[in-house]
Amino acid sequence: MLKMIHGAQDRDLRAAHTTAGEAGWPVPFPSVLEYNSPAHGPWNIVHMGMLIPGAHQIYVCADNCNRGVILTAAEMGAQDRFSNIAVSEDDLINGHMEELIIDGVGEVLASLEKKPSVVLLFTVCLHHFLGTDLNYIYSELRSRHPDQIFIDSYMDCILQKDGLTPDQKLRIGMYKCLEKRPLRPDQINIIGNDLPMNDGSELLQMAADAGISVKDITRCASFAEYMTMSESFLNISTYPNARPGCEVLSRRLGQTSLYLPQCFGYDEIENELRSFAEAIHAKTLPDFASLRAMADEALFHAQKIAGSTPVAVDYTAFPRVLGLSRLLLEHGFNVVRIYADAFSGEEEEDFKWLAANHPDTEIYATIHPDMRVMPRGWDGKLLAVGQKAAYFTQSPYFVNLVEGGGLYGFNGIRSLCGLMEEAIAAPKEIEDNVVRKGLGCLSCIDI
C-alpha cells in the first residue's frame, strides 16, 4: 500500500516556497498544475447564496460539477433549498439548452412546497462556450413567473483567472433584488460578508452611538428585513471580494459606497474609522489613542504567552495576510512562515516592509503541486493562524478562522489575540476541524 509520499524523497521543492526577500510581486509562484489541500473552511457560493433568507438555488450543470454544490447544501442542512438540472451530452448539441433551463426551472418551482423568496439560478462554463442566450432565458422566466425573483448567478470558474470569480459575481448578484427605495439617514449596510462583524467592533459602536442601525445579510432574520437594506444610505464593504458588489449596488440604488477593508495597520484602521465617522456624520470620534493602547496591550499579553513560539499564517484566515504578519512581527511574534499563492494589490507596502525588515520570513504556496509532497509537520510547537497553516505544519495549536472571521478594527485585533492565546493553550483536532466546509455554517458530516 502506498505510504505517505510527502517528504518521502529528496526533492528540490524550491518552486513552491521562497522568502519575503526574494518573492516576486504580486505572484511569487508560477501558474502550473494545482493541488487542493483538505482545508475547506472558506465559504463557497452555495454557503453564500443561502444567506438570503428563503432563497432557493438551482444549478444547471454536469453531474461532476453538481456533486460539489449539492453536497455542500446537504452538509449544511440546506438540501431542501437546492435543486439541479443535469446537463447531458445531448444538451450540448441539440440546440435546446435555453428550453431545458426555462422548462426545468419551471418544474422545480412547481414542485417546491414553499415559493422561494429568490431563485438563484446558476449557469456554468459550458453555457459560455455554447453561447447560451442567458438574456432570453431570464426574460422568458420572468415573463412566465412574474411573481418570482430570479437572480442570474454563475459557477463559471473558467473565467475566474481573467475576470471576476464566481464568488465576486455572487456578492454582486446577491443584492440585485434590492429595489430602489427612499433612503434613510439612520441606516447603513455591511455588504458582502459571510460572517457577522464582531459585536465589539468600533465601527458598530460608532454607528450605535450615532443612532444608526446596521443591516448585514448575515444577521437578517427574514427576507423582508433583507429587502430593507435598500433603504440604507451607506454601504460598507470590509472583505475584498465584496467590494465590486458593494459598488455596483450603491451605484444602482444611489447609495454611498465605502470600502473599509479589514486591515492591521493602526494608521490605516484609524483612517478608515475616521472616514466612516465622516460618512455617518458622527458627532464624536473614538479615543484612538486609547484603542491603539488597548490593542498594543492585547498583543503584548499574547506575545508573552507565545514567547518565541514560531507562528505561521495563511491567506484563508485573513485576506491581508501580509498586514497581519507585519503587525505580529512588529509586536515581537516570531512569524516564520506565510502561506499564500498570491498577494492582494492592497498589500504592496506591507510586502516591501517584510522584504526590507524580515527578508527571511518564508513564503509558501498552497496550490503548487509540490505542496502535495512538501514535508508536512513542524519540529516543536508552532502557532498556526488559519486552516492551511495548521494543515501544512500539522500544528494542533491553531486559530481556526476564515475570511477574517468578522474581526474588524482594533477590537478585532484584541479578539484575535484572545484566539491566539486560546490556540496556544489547547491543541485542537486538525482534521475534523479543517475539512469541514463553510466554517460558521452547520456542518453535519460524521467523519
Added chain:
Amino acid sequence: MDQVLVKMSTYTADVSGVCSALYELGGMVVIHDPSGCNSTYNTHDEPRWYSMDSLVFISGLKEIDAIMGNDDKFIRDVEEAAQQLKPRFIALVRTPVPMMIGTDFEAIAAMIEEDTGITTFYVPTNGMHSYIDGAGAAFEKLARLMTDEISGKPARDPADGSICVNLLGVTPLDFSVGSMVASMKDFVADSGFRLVSCVAMGSSPEEIARAGSADVNIVVSSTGFRAAQVLKDRFGTPWVVGTPCGGFGAAVAADVRRAAASGEDIISYDSAQMPEMKYRAGYYIIGELVTSSSAAAALMMRDGEAPQVICPLEPPAELRKEPAAFIRAENAIRERLADAGTVIADPMYKRLCPDGAQLIAVPHEAYSGRIYRKQIPDMIKLEI
C-alpha cells in the same frame, strides 16, 4: 423532466471515479479543468485524501487557452510536474469544456509519453456520467497497460494449490474506508483462495501488475467489470461477478471454484445455482448494481425474502439482469417507491420515500459522500 433533481443527490461522477480508482498506485492524475473538480473530488469523493497522499491535480484551464486551443501550456505543466514528482504513470482526465472544444487527449497523452518516457494515458470522461464509467474506464486502462504479460498461465499456487483471485472494482466509493475491504480479503482467505491483488485498495502496483496470473477475477462492483473483460481477453481469466455479502459469500466462492475449473464466466446473483428469489412487495434496495444485487441475494438467504433492486446508475449491459430496475430520473424513482414499505438505501433517499416507509440506512460514499461515513455498515458481514 428526467433531468430535474429536487430531492435527489447526485452520484459521484466519472472524473472523480477515475481519481478514486487510481489513487493508490503511485501515478499522477491530472484533471484538465479550470477549478472545482479537484476540490469536489477530494472533499466528497475521496476519504483517503487527508491520510494518504496521492498525486491528483487540476490544470487550471483558462478561458483564453480553451478558446485558442492552447494545449501547449497543459502539456508543459504536466511534463514539468512529472519531471519533479516522478510518477509511475500519468493519467489525463477530461471534463466538460475540453470535451466540448474537442481537445485531442490521445495526441496530448502520446506527446507527453514521448517527452517524459512515462506511461501516459487518457480516460475519456466528460463529467456527465457516473463513477461507474469513470472508475470502470480507469480500471480498464490499468488492466490493459499496467499488468504484466504472463508467459503461460502459472500453475496453481504450488504451496497449497489454492485458487488465485483478484478482487476487481474496489474503491472507497462503494466500500468506504472502514472494514469492508478487509472483510472481502478475509472472505478470500476463509474460502481457501489466495489474493493476487485487490484492484485497487490496499494492493501495491507490483501486486496489481501480477493480476494476469490469477485463476479467477471476482468483480465486486460494476466498476471492475471492464477490467475483468480485458483480463479475460489478455489472459483467459474467467470472471465471477458478485460481492461476497453474508451468506451469499458461499455462493460466490462456489462460483469461483466452478469458474476456475471450467473457465466459465458467472454472474453470481443471476446464476442457476442461486435459490429462487422471493420478492416482497414494497421492499426495495437502491444502489450500485453488483453490491445491491449481492446484498439482495444475501438477504434472501438470511431472511427468506429479497428486496427488489433499483439501480440509478449505468452499469455495463452484461451485468443488468431482471428484475433489477434501472431508473435514474427522480420522478421515476419516486413513482417506483410509491408502494414502498421498507427501503434499504442511503439516508439521502429518505426524501423520495413515501410517508410511513421505513428506511434502513446503508450510506453509500458515492451518493452521500462523507455525511454518514461513520454509519456505513460492513455489508460484507451484512451488518444490517
Added chain:
Amino acid sequence: MKQIAVYGKGGIGKSTTVSNISAILSMKGLKVMQIGCDPKADSTSLLLDGARIPTVLDLVRERRNDFELSDMVYEGYAGVLCVEAGGPTPGLGCAGRGIIAALDKLKEKGAMEVYKPDLIIYDVLGDVVCGGFSMPMRGGYADQVFIVTSGENMAVHAAANIALAVENFQKRGYAKLGGLILNRRNVRMEEEKVAELAEDIHTRIVGTLDRSDTVTDAELLGKTAVEAYPDSEIAQQYRTLAGTVAQMCGLESA
C-alpha cells in the same frame, strides 16, 4: 447607432462587399466601425492596404486585460474603424466562444461609448454552426442581417440556412432579415435561383453586384475597388448598394 450583420457562405465575397460599403458610407460622412467576426481575421485587410491588425483575442492571450481600445481599433481607409475579433488556429479551441469573448471585451472597454459609431457592421464567417456565431445577430447587436449569396447551390443553401436561424430567433427579438445581396458568379439561371431563394425565405434582393475583375485587381493592391478604382462600374454598384443599406438602417449621411 445602427448595427448590421453580414453573413454568407465562406468565400462568397462578404468581406470584400462589407469593406467597400464601409468605405463608401464613411466617405459620405458616417462614422463606420467594421468588426470582423472570423478567426481568419482578414475582414478589414482591404481597408488597411492589405495589412492585418492584432486581433482582440490575441491581445487577451498576450496581455490579459492590460491593453487599451486603441490597441484593438484601427483607423483604415476613409476613416473606417477596423476591429478583428480573431480566434484559434483551425482545428483547435473554440471559435464560437472566441467571438463572444471578443465582442464582450469590446463592450467592456467601452468601444461604442468612446467611438460613437453611426454604423457598426459585423462581418461574420460563413456558417452559423454554434451559439457564438449567432452573437452578432442578438439583442444589443445587429438590428438587421444581410446575407451575401451567388446563384451557386452551396451559397444558396448556406443563405437558406442562415435565414432559417434568423427566423428561428425571431421570438427572441434577434435581428431581422434585411435581405440578400447578390454577388454574381455568372452561373446559369443565377437571377432566377436567387429570386426564388428570396421568395422562399420571405425577403428580397437589396442589391446586385456584377462579377468584376476590377475587384480582383483592387484586392491585388490590398485595397477596396472604391479606393483603387473609384470610377469603375463596380464601384458605382457598391455605392448603390451602400445607399440602400444606409437607407434601410435609417441613416442619413452627414
